[in-house]
Amino acid sequence: SYELTQPPSVSVSPGQTxxxxxxxxxxxxxxxxxxxxxxxxxxxxxxxxxSERPSGIxxxxxxxxxxxxxxxxxxxxxxxxxxxxxxxxxDSSGTWVFGGGTKLTVL
Amino acid sequence: xxxxxxxxxxxxxxxxxxxLTCTVSGxxxxxxxxxxxxxxxxxxxxxxxxxxxxxxxxxYYNPSLKSRVTISVDTSxxxxxxxxxxxxxxxxxxxxxxxxxxxxxxxxxxxxTLVTVSS
Numbered sequence: 001s002y003e004l005t006q007p008p009s010v011s012v013s014p015g016q017t018x019x020x021x022x023x024x025x026x027x028x029x030x031x032x033x034x035x036x037x038x039x040x041x042x043x044x045x046x047x048x049x050x051s052e053r054p055s056g057i058x059x060x061x062x063x064x065x066x067x068x069x070x071x072x073x074x075x076x077x078x079x080x081x082x083x084x085x086x087x088x089x090x091d092s093s094g095t096w097v098f099g100g101g102t103k104l105t106v107l
Numbered sequence: 108x109x110x111x112x113x114x115x116x117x118x119x120x121x122x123x124x125x126x127l128t129c130t131v132s133g134x135x136x137x138x139x140x141x142x143x144x145x146x147x148x149x150x151x152x153x154x155x156x157x158x159x160x161x162x163x164x165x166x167y168y169n170p171s172l173k174s175r176v177t178i179s180v181d182t183s184x185x186x187x188x189x190x191x192x193x194x195x196x197x198x199x200x201x202x203x204x205x206x207x208x209x210x211x212x213x214x215x216x217x218x219x220t221l222v223t224v225s226s
Contacts, residue, residue, distance in 0.1 A: 042216040043203075
């Protein structure tokens with residue numbers, strides 16, 4: 001089965017850059033999507049099509065892709081960015097898969 | 108701006124069928140621009156896609172749940188629903204209804220509803 005692997009946790013100080021990776025275990029990689037989830041809230045889409053940002057999402061959120069790895073980058077991290085982040089993609093049969101999630105801690 | 112609201116029992120007995128409904132407001136469930144789905148999250152754990160239904164009526168389900176899942180649409184009520192049969196404690200989770208758009212991902216989410224499987 002198709003799997004997406006994320007680091008369980010990432011820690012950064014305010015103002016620094018956080019990078020969260022998501023690795024697919026097979027080719028071809030479909031588009032990737034990123035969601036932010038704060039405690040007690042529903043997830044929010046922050047990146048789609050690997051690197052596109054929905055309206056209303058701050059410019060400090062960006063996405064990139066290289067081979068079978070996609071990366072969510074948060075530049076100038078703020079305290080409010082502390083949350084769980086999930087990547088999502090699909091296999092060739094249209095089955096959606098989520099990564100295990102990464103807890104971003106702002107020190 | 109679409110808004111979604113899940114409804115259904117918060118407690119289901121083991122071996123019974125979990126049934127949830129998602130009511131859509133702010134747009135038509137008959138729109139070809141979107142697809143509709145369900146995602147769940149066990150307490151303290153990550154997200155798990157359950158399945159999706161498209162404008163064409165085609166359904167796609169998580170292979171690990173496929174034998175127990177049915178997703179359907181009721182256009183007259185602007186709702187879509189989830190049925191998960193033969194539930195066990197492992198099905199205890201917050202269930203989210205979601206709306207997706209092609210190459211955009213799941214762009215609208217309901218607030219989520221906790222369903223506990225217990226006798």
